[in-house]
Amino acid sequence: MSDEEPKVAEETSARIRISYEEAVEFFLALTPNGNCPLCKSDRWEIPTDQTHKGDVFLLPAGGMRGGKRAYNLGLECKTCGFVRVHRANLIREWLDGDRAVPEAPSDEV
Ligand SMILES: [Zn+2]
Numbered sequence: 001m002s003d004e005e006p007k008v009a010e011e012t013s014a015r016i017r018i019s020y021e022e023a024v025e026f027f028l029a030l031t032p033n034g035n036c037p038l039c040k041s042d043r044w045e046i047p048t049d050q051t052h053k054g055d056v057f058l059l060p061a062g063g064m065r066g067g068k069r070a071y072n073l074g075l076e077c078k079t080c081g082f083v084r085v086h087r088a089n090l091i092r093e094w095l096d097g098d099r100a101v102p103e104a105p106s107d108e109v
Contacts, residue, residue, distance in 0.1 A: 041079035065089045
């Protein structure tokens with residue numbers, strides 16, 4: 001707490017939170033074939049928040065989305081280090097909704 005952060009309290013209250021379990025559920029449901037586009041590995045590291053135990057670490061995106069502060073969740077490929085970024089707000093909205101899984105378009109018909 002060395003840097004001056006005058007708006008910490010305000011930002012904390014507006015901050016969205018996603019638990020690790022919720023993030024895993026989201027990714028398993030919506031990106032079941034989410035292999036790394038570069039090395040094809042399917043092992044991703046989801047960063048956890050050291051302040052809020054059990055939550056994933058969200059990075060402020062610097063803008064707004066649907067009237068709320070926008071946050072990003074970055075997943076790191078455990079094999080090659082490639083980082084993919086998801087808008088955390090959309091994950092939160094999916095979790096708060098009916099958690100519908102879109103029908104995967106199939107070209108194997
Ligand atoms: Zn990779």
